[in-house]
Amino acid sequence: MRLAQAQKEDAAVLSAAIEREYEAAFFYRSVLGGSALGPSAALVQTIASDHDAHRAFLADVVSDAGIAVPAAKETYPLPLGLRDDAAVVRAAIDAEEAGLQAGLRDVSVLILPQHREGVAAIVAVQAQHVSLLRLTQGLDPVPRAFLADGLS
């Protein structure tokens, strides 16, 4: 397969990853702008910043392939019941886990090695997010030996 074709096919996969990053950013912006967060606010702020960096990286890759970067929607669905710090952390754990499992699937279909490695570097940090979020709740931060088995 020619390089240009591989870049285009990978860009389609990475565009979907950008959409997921928009959704994550919307969630974190919403909870950081609300009043539910308490002791986990600093961690959630760090995670939100990480997602901004992931989105920018993915957008650069897609753009470099000559593909238009998808635009963010104005709004995305939010989990229900975000009434306190623990509820936000639980929702964040679910969001991070869903994102990283999707990222792992992306690693299996991406064609170019640098794209696989780039997405794997993001997946690993999302896995770290889950561990630190679980620590705030007194949960085992790494209950399983393989990401593919789930994180919780």
Add this chain to the structure above:
Amino acid sequence: LGVGGVLLAACNKAAAPSATTAEPSSVAPPSADVALLERALASEVSIGLLYEQELMSPTIDPPTRARLESFRAHHRDHADAFRRALVLAGRPAAEVSPSPGPEMSSGHDPLPALSAAEDQLAKAHLVAAGRLSTGELAQAIAGVCGVEARHAAVLRSLAGEAAIPSPFLDRQ
């Protein structure tokens, strides 16, 4: 299926002889994939030994000790998965002989050494994810890499360091 199964299936496929192979060889050289898996196995064995050594430290409190034992068990699972993959690929791993670790004083803090080793291992698996020839293998090792990265973050947190120093693993 789990990563062991994925590694097994993918490695078996990767090691199958090519239809264009002209002459069978009695001792086939290891494929690039097999070489990467052998290196990953050796690294998992090495870090398991480092945990064994650090767990002898008398300064570890019981909750931290339980955490470290759990992480050590994960590395055994990873090593087993890589070993099974190599067996199925027809390249059973020879017993690896990792180099001995540095001498430790009895009062030293084991967390920095372990978090550094986890970080190094995660980055090695990350590089392998980019180099392995199939998507299945890349996905499987990325799933192991993520767990090492989790270990490193938790250990840094326990040591009072910034748990996630960069948004990308390769820049941590």
